[in-house]
Amino acid sequence: MDGLDRAVAVLRGRVETAEKELRDLKAQLAQAEQLAQDARSKENSNGPWKWPLEAGEYERYGRQMILPGFGVQGQVQLKNARVLIVGAGGLGCPAAAYLAGAGVGTIGIVDGDTVEASNLHRQIAHTTSRLGTTKAYSLYCYLHDLNPLPEYKLYEEHLAPQNAERIVSQYDVVLDCTDNPATRYLISDICVLLGKPLVSASALRTDGQLIVLNCPPAPQGSKGGPCYRCVFPQPPPPASILSCGEGGVLGPAVGTMGVLQAGEAIKIIIRGHHVPYSTDAYPTPDALPSPTLLLFSSPLSGPPSLRAVRMRSRRADCYACSGSSVLTLESLSDGSGMDYVQFCGGLPSPESTLSAEERVSASDYAATIRSVTKDHLLLDVREPEHFGIAAIDGAVNVPFSQWKQSINVEEDGGQVRPEWLPPTLRDDAPIYVVCRVGNDSQVATRRLKEMGIDGGGKRFIGDIRGGMRAWKEEVDKSMPFT
Ligand SMILES: [Zn+2]
Structure with missing residues (x-):
């Protein structure tokens, strides 16, 4: 074999x-x-x-050039433009496809990840045959096939404070197509420092958001478009952040947001807003274009909707773009300024918050506890959709998202007892908690102990290390894992 x-x-x-x-x-x-x-x-x-364009370009781009307000001049501006796409995923794939198709002259792609099968339902430029290749290269293959004329530059790495200036400085417009808060703040900061308009979008489940930031760009303390920090001064609490892997995402919803990003980038380029900020263009603060936050929703149970919310301009006390800002290129790149991961509450997934004694391996649970310690409770804290796809026999599903709000409890002789706790379970019968990859289960175990469910140490409460992913690897290779 x-x-x-x-x-x-x-x-x-x-x-x-x-x-x-x-x-x-x-x-x-x-x-x-x-x-x-x-x-x-x-x-x-x-x-x-x-003629200002090559013969083949008139044929290729004719349908957009004849748009009122676009013209051959718009096409020449696109050809001279340099656009950076950070993230070659669900947003970056459709955004890059439309920008390449439209004839943007130089397209940079930043992504350090490789293509996985779970990406393919929404990351439309990647293919089954390119599983395992880098996303940046896979997207390049798609784009080059679509249009060989633009110059493509690949950065097969994650955007970080150390490389941000080197990469971003070479472009006129930046698209934030990433999916984690720390990188969003980093991209916004570097765009403020380098004077680049930023088209930012996000999507989760069936909803999405789009906003054009730092447009027109302006030096810190001057009147320009707001930055990401002006709109979202504080990151969301880490516990509230759902990744696509945990929360799910509808392909057409994230695709819609990526397509809208490409549209905004094209408009910025052909309107000339990517040229350095000039006070002549916006003589009074009122003349500044007012940014709008576009909210898209496409619930599975109803029709889609788009809503635009008008945003304020720059905040006078913004950490990045205000006159009192201490953010500089030096402090950003040498790490003496902000620690982005720390600012966003540390790593969203604590690797270990429980002690070794509070954790069992999936194989130990399967080999001994499940068969020998018959009287126990296995609590699966994943969402019901995950649970419905595949679960361990006998597990009880109490989704962790419900715990974050409030847990249903009933008074029982002065004791707080969750309604899901089987009345027949002995007071000293152990409880094991399992989740998707072994993070939520640790937090849930802590919560159960805080609630006194362990009877002051009378009952063992612990989690299964590595969650359902470990269960699949160690115990049941046939189990679907999503
Ligand atoms: Zn700002």
Whole structure:
């Protein structure tokens, strides 16, 4: 079996290398064909080429150039523009597709992740055959196939304080297509410092948000568009943040937001707002365009809706863009300023808050506790949708999201007893808590002890280390994991 696995791995590697070579060759061919076609057009023209665009570009972009207010000038502005897309996921894929299709001259893609099967339902540029490749490269393959004319620059790394200036400084407009608060604040700060308009969007479950920030850009303390911190001075509490992996996301909802981002970026470019801020353009504060926060919702139970909320302009006390700001390029890059992860409440998933004695491995629970300690309770704190897809036999589902609000309890002889606690469960019968990957279960275990469910130490309460993911790896490989 080992020999066969090795042979499969070798063959897979050779196929990937050959496919990459073939893709690169096709990309070169497409580019050469386009150049040859343009050269032929020039040969056939009477005298020197007198048009601002190449022949093939008139054909490719004609349908948008004839839009009122767009024109050939708009197309030339797009061709000269440089747009950075941070995050090649559910937002970044559709945004990049429309920007590449529209003929933005230079497109940068920042993403340090690789393509996984769970991305494909919404991250439309990635494909099954490119599982395991970097998202930046996978998106490049899609974009180059769509339009070989733009220049694509890949950054197969995560945006960080150390590389932010080097990367962002090369672009005119930035799209925030990421999904974590720490990176959102970092992107906003670097855009303020470098004077770049920022098109920011987010999506979760069936809802999304869109806002154009720092537009027009202006030095700290001057009158310009608000930054992300002006709109959201404080990050959401870490416990309230749901990732796509925990909360779920509807592909068309996040796709809609990415498409809207591309539209806003195109408008910024063709209106010329990406040029450095000039007080001539906005002589009075009232002349500044008022930013709007666009809220999109597409509930599974009803029709979609879009709502625009008008936002205030820059905050006088903003940490990043106000006159009293101490944020500088130096303090950002050398780490002497803000610790972004810390500011957002540390890592959203504490690796370990329980002691080793309070935790059991999935395999130990399966091998001994489940079969020997029959009288116990297994509490599964995932959302009911996760629980409904697959759960451990005998587990009781009490979603952790409900705990965060309030837990239903009833008075029982002066003792607080949750209604889900089976009346037949002995006072010293242990309780094991399981969640998706072993973070919520630790917090839930703490809560149960704070509520006194352990009877002052009479009853063992602990969690299953690594959650359902560990259960799949260690106990039941057939179990679906989402
Ligand atoms: Zn601000």
